[in-house]
Amino acid sequence: MTDCYCLWCGRSLRRESSFLHLIQVDDVLCQVCRHEMNCRPRNIKIDDLKVRSLYVYEGLTREMVIQYKELFDEALFPAFLYPHAEKLRRRYRGYTLVPVPSSEENNRKRGFRAVDMMFAVLDLPMADMLGKKDSHDQKNTDFRRRHEIREHLFLKEKERTGRKVLLVDDIVTTGETLKACRDILADAGHEVCVLTLCYNKRFQ
């Protein structure tokens, strides 16, 4: 552990570990914040799409995602998946991570690739296989139908097929964007699994 303070509330992680000296605190968040994030993993099925997801998108988790993505707080990137990294790495051994793309315009505005960095803590190979064309109407992408979304996406790597791909994103809401991405990758001959950090409350 390089940082000794909770990335969210700033509480010392060392002091906490001296109270609970038998428990090795190996996290970038304190135990209070980690507990409040309320990890409730789910396997979600939306039509023909299966998604593995870890947190409900509400409360502290939602606040943290907004702070990270919308308020450009890049330093929060390890907070989301740090304690799950080893387990996920084992579960998805042999897979290449493929982030759902944001538009280049959003990446430029933000100055970092939010989803890529969030999942980089898994330390699995990552490939930027999907691209997104800039469009004037970014906001409601997920509420369009998958064929409409697909028109704005493209495959960057066409030469290699037959890879085990883990499609990753921050939140699953309607699943339409994930379906469109999954379809493009599956059509290119890849075996696709889907993992998101959070899921909409309605999937509880």
Ligand SMILES: [Zn+2]
């Ligand atoms: Zn904290």
